[in-house]
Amino acid sequence: MNNLSPDRTSTGTLATGVLITCLIFASMWMIFFVAPTEATMGDVQRIVYIHVAVAWCGLAGCLAMGFCGAMFLVRRSLEWDFWSQAAGEVGWLCSTLTLITGSAWAHEAWGTWWTWEPRLTSSLVLWIIYAGLFLVRSSIEDPNRRARIGGVLAVVGMSDVPLVLMATRWFRGVHPVTPEMDPRMRLVLLASVISFTALFAYLAVQRRRQLELSERTAQLEIAAWSASAPSQS
Amino acid sequence: MPARQTINSLWWLIHKDLTRELRAQHVWPGMVLLGLVLVFLLATQIDLPLDQKARVGGGLLWLAVFFAGTLACDRSFTGERDAGCWQALTLYPVAPSVLFLAKMAVNVAALVILELVLVPAFIVLSDVPFAARPGPLLLIAALGNVGFAAVGTLVGSLTSGLRHRGGLLTLLLLPLVVPVVFGAAETTRLLLTGEIDSLWWRWIQLLAVFAAVFTVAGAMMFEFVVED
Numbered sequence: 175m176n177n178l179s180p181d182r183t184s185t186g187t188l189a190t191g192v193l194i195t196c197l198i199f200a201s202m203w204m205i206f207f208v209a210p211t212e213a214t215m216g217d218v219q220r221i222v223y224i225h226v227a228v229a230w231c232g233l234a235g236c237l238a239m240g241f242c243g244a245m246f247l248v249r250r251s252l253e254w255d256f257w258s259q260a261a262g263e264v265g266w267l268c269s270t271l272t273l274i275t276g277s278a279w280a281h282e283a284w285g286t287w288w289t290w291e292p293r294l295t296s297s298l299v300l301w302i303i304y305a306g307l308f309l310v311r312s313s314i315e316d317p318n319r320r321a322r323i324g325g326v327l328a329v330v331g332m333s334d335v336p337l338v339l340m341a342t343r344w345f346r347g348v349h350p351v352t353p354e355m356d357p358r359m360r361l362v363l364l365a366s367v368i369s370f371t372a373l374f375a376y377l378a379v380q381r382r383r384q385l386e387l388s389e390r391t392a393q394l395e396i397a398a399w400s401a402s403a404p405s406q407s
Numbered sequence: 408m409p410a411r412q413t414i415n416s417l418w419w420l421i422h423k424d425l426t427r428e429l430r431a432q433h434v435w436p437g438m439v440l441l442g443l444v445l446v447f448l449l450a451t452q453i454d455l456p457l458d459q460k461a462r463v464g465g466g467l468l469w470l471a472v473f474f475a476g477t478l479a480c481d482r483s484f485t486g487e488r489d490a491g492c493w494q495a496l497t498l499y500p501v502a503p504s505v506l507f508l509a510k511m512a513v514n515v516a517a518l519v520i521l522e523l524v525l526v527p528a529f530i531v532l533s534d535v536p537f538a539a540r541p542g543p544l545l546l547i548a549a550l551g552n553v554g555f556a557a558v559g560t561l562v563g564s565l566t567s568g569l570r571h572r573g574g575l576l577t578l579l580l581l582p583l584v585v586p587v588v589f590g591a592a593e594t595t596r597l598l599l600t601g602e603i604d605s606l607w608w609r610w611i612q613l614l615a616v617f618a619a620v621f622t623v624a625g626a627m628m629f630e631f632v633v634e635d
């Protein structure tokens with residue numbers, strides 16, 4: 175695997191992890207103690223600060239997965255596939271959190287856990303597309319073939335992102351688009367989006383590294399087996 | 408390759424698949440029968456006043472069509488792989504995009520056959536007046552067929568070479584074609600309730616854009632599929 179970068183451990187990784195944990199705690203503190211209580215919904219509205227942040231990360235994950243999948247198809251370097259899978263997995267986690275937090279918010283705002291509203295539906299479809307893609311990937315053993323098929327599906331799967339973004343505007347949905355907000359609310363929302371984006375990026379980097387090491391281990395095992403095979407026979 | 412030669416190759420590839428299907432009847436009878444079973448089951452579940460049937464009938468019809476249509480997409484490549492002809496097909500001196508368009512056209516033909524059977528069957532079993540305005544219905548069917556077949560052909564080609572592919576195509580394809588299913592269902596509902604307004608045209612635009620984007624994207628990406 176000549177195209178894989180050498181293993182790099184790091185105090186930097188640990189320090190970044192600690193920094194991002196602090197950022198997440200700081201944004202949580204801001205959500206509960208800086209953001210004013212919303213007049214109509216009360217404290218339940220605070221879910222929005224997390225919901226918007228993870229929803230953004232979920233969409234970004236899907237776009238990153240598609241972009242890296244396309245880059246693999248062009249460059250044929252497994253490095254891009256590792257990025258694609260890592261971004262997709264973390265994006266899928268964020269999509270799951272988006273559905274859970276959105277459902278909790280909807281229960282208070284609309285009186286139901288779920289409604290077939292365009293944005294909700296397209297978000298659920300995105301989640302299913304992610305899940306199907308991972309299922310296909312897991313059924314292919316050859317890494318290059320897995321990367322190629324995963325890359326094509328990731329590019330196709332990206333088609334749902336514009337639908338999620340524009341669903342409410344195009345199809346008269348009831349999902350809030352850009353509601354009026356107190357400046358402090360906007361500040362907290364911004365802080366939450368930044369901290370969750372940092373967490374998303376950190377997790378994606380760590381997962382990519384894990385995938386790379388896993389592939390290198392598999393290659394070493396094959397090489398060791400090949401070297402020992404003649405002597406056994 | 409000159410345009411005329413490309414069109415000739417496209418036609419012969421379509422001709423090959425249609426001839427094989429008409430002779431051996433590997434896929435279409437099973438697909439139509441599955442569609443009929445679905446229509447029968449769905450029609451028995453909508454014992455409602457006619458105006459309410461019109462609201463849900465379109466969605467159920469298209470669900471039956473597209474669900475049964477996954478069989479055609481699934482078999483469009485496995486036939487060649489099972490018979491060991493896939494390598495020969497990929498060696499055929501045409502661009503991969505031509506191969507994709509030929510397979511897609513055969514899948515569109517399969518969907519048309521399916522609709523020619525299922526729409527009358529649904530009308531008979533449920534009394535929903537789908538044929539009251541045939542022009543707009545044909546437009547919905549044409550756009551829906553192209554969009555579904557484009558994605559179905561691409562995904563079918565990807566899953567056809569997998570060892571454990573049982574159910575994978577359906578699992579992947581149906582979420583990806585949700586815009587087509589919803590678009591066809593919603594436009595048919597608006598058509599049957601007489602609400603051809605700006606919203607109807609917006610859904611038609613979505614169907615048209617989806618069909619165009621995935622036909623082009625499928626043709627472009629097919630070269631990455633035929634490497635197996």
